[in-house]
Amino acid sequence: MHIISAPKFKSSEITPKADWLNRRQLMIGAGAVATTTFGLPALAKLKTIKSKYSTTRTPNTFKDITTYNNFYEFGTSKSDPAENASRLTTSPWSVTIDGMVDKPGKYAFEDIIKGVSMEERIYRFRCVEAWSMIIPWTGFQLSELLARVGVQSGAKYVSFETLVRPSEMIGQRSNVLEWPYREGLRMDEAMHPLTILAAGIYGEDMPKQNGAPLRLVVPWKYGFKSIKSIVRISLTARQPQATWNMLSPREYGFYSNVNPNVDHPRWTQASERPIGGGLFTRRKQTQMFNGYGQEVAGLYKGMDLTRNF
Numbered sequence: 611m612h613i614i615s616a617p618k619f620k621s622s623e624i625t626p627k628a629d630w631l632n633r634r635q636l637m638i639g640a641g642a643v644a645t646t647t648f649g650l651p652a653l654a655k656l657k658t659i660k661s662k663y664s665t666t667r668t669p670n671t672f673k674d675i676t677t678y679n680n681f682y683e684f685g686t687s688k689s690d691p692a693e694n695a696s697r698l699t700t701s702p703w704s705v706t707i708d709g710m711v712d713k714p715g716k717y718a719f720e721d722i723i724k725g726v727s728m729e730e731r732i733y734r735f736r737c738v739e740a741w742s743m744i745i746p747w748t749g750f751q752l753s754e755l756l757a758r759v760g761v762q763s764g765a766k767y768v769s770f771e772t773l774v775r776p777s778e779m780i781g782q783r784s785n786v787l788e789w790p791y792r793e794g795l796r797m798d799e800a801m802h803p804l805t806i807l808a809a810g811i812y813g814e815d816m817p818k819q820n821g822a823p824l825r826l827v828v829p830w831k832y833g834f835k836s837i838k839s840i841v842r843i844s845l846t847a848r849q850p851q852a853t854w855n856m857l858s859p860r861e862y863g864f865y866s867n868v869n870p871n872v873d874h875p876r877w878t879q880a881s882e883r884p885i886g887g888g889l890f891t892r893r894k895q896t897q898m899f900n901g902y903g904q905e906v907a908g909l910y911k912g913m914d915l916t917r918n919f
């Protein structure tokens with residue numbers, strides 16, 4: 611038996627699924643205590659199905675996935691996030707969804723994940739630094755959340771922001787990047803079924819170093835597009851700012867699609883180093899769109915991907 615200190619539901623509070631977002635938003639607005647099961651893993655009670663979009667390749671170990679990370683809010687070396695991210699408070703957590711949506715508001719994390727269909731999605735992940743992993747995410751389609759809040763017709767892009775909390779994110783005490791970390795997608799990229807918000811890895815709640823409690827995953831783009839610990843999602847008419855593009859536009863474009871034919875100015879993108887195979891693992895050839903070309907090449911028809919990199 612689990613002993614939990616969650617407030618009890620009154621049956622009158624159980625509302626049809628279609629209403630949940632608005633209603634929860636009202637409750638948060640009124641200062642009500644979020645009806646969560648504090649202390650329990652958020653994903654534990656949710657049904658998760660396997661996804662048809664998963665690769666059949668063998669995932670990296672939980673250890674590889676959680677000890678070799680990029681998360682500059684916790685330091686710039688690959689081992690820093692695993693060492694420093696435990697200080698981050700991830701409950702309570704809410705995500706502000708605003709801009710060109712019908713139901714803007716501040717939504718509690720638990721309510722977001724309760725109202726969507728959770729899937730296990732095993733994706734190839736390709737970092738711009740030319741290493742790669744296979745990661746079994748637990749997540750749901752971003753399009754599902756956007757449909758719930760109602761995308762208005764003028765919305766052309768989606769922008770995302772990470773939490774700013776230097777008291778817990780020690781990397782934010784330096785100006786190595788401009789905080790908050792931010793990223794953006796074109797609307798058709800955001801609505802694509804491969805694009806997910808992930809809340810877990812290997813069926814467990816998202817480890818903090820991997821972007822707890824909620825992070826983006828876009829498997830045909832370089833890893834840096836996968837923004838972590840999201841607190842804000844805005845729908846906009848204009849192309850949003852993206853952190854690495856702001857820092858060095860010559861090296862990092864807005865699209866950032868995995869493309870073996872367009873090298874980074876300082877290194878090749880034609881091949882990659884799979885993490886986890888040991889020191890002598892052979893480099894692999896990088897595939898166009900990280901191997902997801904059949905699904906996503908159509909989004910870029912007629913675009914010059916050498917210029918729109």
Ligand SMILES: Nc1nc2c(c(=O)[nH]1)N[C@H]1C(S)=C(S)[C@@H](COP(=O)(O)O)O[C@H]1N2
Nearest residue numbers: 679680681682737772791833834836837838
């Ligand atoms: N907020 C935030 N999100 C981020 C980053 C970051 O520094 N801060 N790094 C990005 C980069 S460069 C990569 S490769 C991936 C790494 O994700 P992982 O550590 O889960 O493999 O997160 C991306 N998301």
Ligand SMILES: [Mo]
Nearest residue numbers: 737738833834
């Ligand atoms: Mo990266």
